[in-house]
Amino acid sequence: MEKQWRCTVCGYIHSGENPPEICPICGADASFFELIPQSDELNIATDIKKSAAKPVIAQPDNEKAIRQALYRISYGLYIITAQAESRDNGQCANTCFQITSDPARLAIGINKLNFTHELIQKSGKFGVSVLNQTGHDYARRFGYSSGRDADKFKGLAVHRGESGVLLLDDALVTMQAKVMGQMDAGTHTLFLADVTNGEILQEGDPMTYAFFRASK
Numbered sequence: 530m531e532k533q534w535r536c537t538v539c540g541y542i543h544s545g546e547n548p549p550e551i552c553p554i555c556g557a558d559a560s561f562f563e564l565i566p567q568s569d570e571l572n573i574a575t576d577i578k579k580s581a582a583k584p585v586i587a588q589p590d591n592e593k594a595i596r597q598a599l600y601r602i603s604y605g606l607y608i609i610t611a612q613a614e615s616r617d618n619g620q621c622a623n624t625c626f627q628i629t630s631d632p633a634r635l636a637i638g639i640n641k642l643n644f645t646h647e648l649i650q651k652s653g654k655f656g657v658s659v660l661n662q663t664g665h666d667y668a669r670r671f672g673y674s675s676g677r678d679a680d681k682f683k684g685l686a687v688h689r690g691e692s693g694v695l696l697l698d699d700a701l702v703t704m705q706a707k708v709m710g711q712m713d714a715g716t717h718t719l720f721l722a723d724v725t726n727g728e729i730l731q732e733g734d735p736m737t738y739a740f741f742r743a744s745k
């Protein structure tokens with residue numbers, strides 16, 4: 530009988546002589562896979578959730594455990610846009626989350642090297658377009674190249690919000706936000722911002738980071 534391997538990060542089961550190089554569900558590398566003992570095999574098809582939720586059999590070293598734990602935090606996927614000195618740009622980000630609802634306040638984590646970071650710091654404003662579950666191309670276009678030398682919006686349907694930032698037409702909702710504080714987080718800056726505008730464009734479920742990784 531073929532060997533079966535369980536991804537200790539997301540519970541995905543792989544059949545084969547060796548574990549896969551990369552988990553197709555969560556992206557964890559081969560070192561995160563553990564061989565499932567033969568006696569477990571009967572339960573796998575019917576009870577993946579239960580088996581994945583079992584207490585970890587062998588604790589990995591602390592560094593690995595931290596990485597595995599971080600992998601299990603769930604996120605959405607967003608296109609963060611900004612405008613300053615007549616330049617528009619946007620980037621993909623998963624680190625965007627509500628801090629408080631009253632006042633409507635959110636935070637984003639943006640790499641200091643990104644062009645979008647420069648524009649947010651100059652303008653003190655940014656836009657958030659919340660991707661729907663078919664937004665893979667937007668995540669690729671805005672997430673895998675820098676807008677310093679290219680116009681990422683070329684050919685895309687966008688509209689300009691009251692604050693001046695561009696927003697995707699093909700998004701579930703959009704928000705515009707005004708930075709009210711920031712924190713140096715090493716490679717990234719954590720921008721804390723008040724939401725000044727919101728618009729509802731589509732019905733549907735948002736894209737999650739896990740769904741993007743699993744279906745990209």
Ligand SMILES: Cc1cc2nc3c(=O)[nH]c(=O)nc-3n(C[C@H](O)[C@H](O)[C@H](O)COP(=O)(O)O)c2cc1C
Pocket residue numbers: 606618619620621622623624625638639640642643644645646668669671672673674675676677717741
């Ligand atoms: C799925 C995905 C999630 C990302 N999440 C973030 C994030 O939360 N923060 C960040 O700074 N960069 C993130 N990135 C990387 C930026 O989108 C990427 O570096 C982008 O090219 C920066 O573009 P810019 O230089 O035009 O601003 C993500 C990329 C992808 C594909």
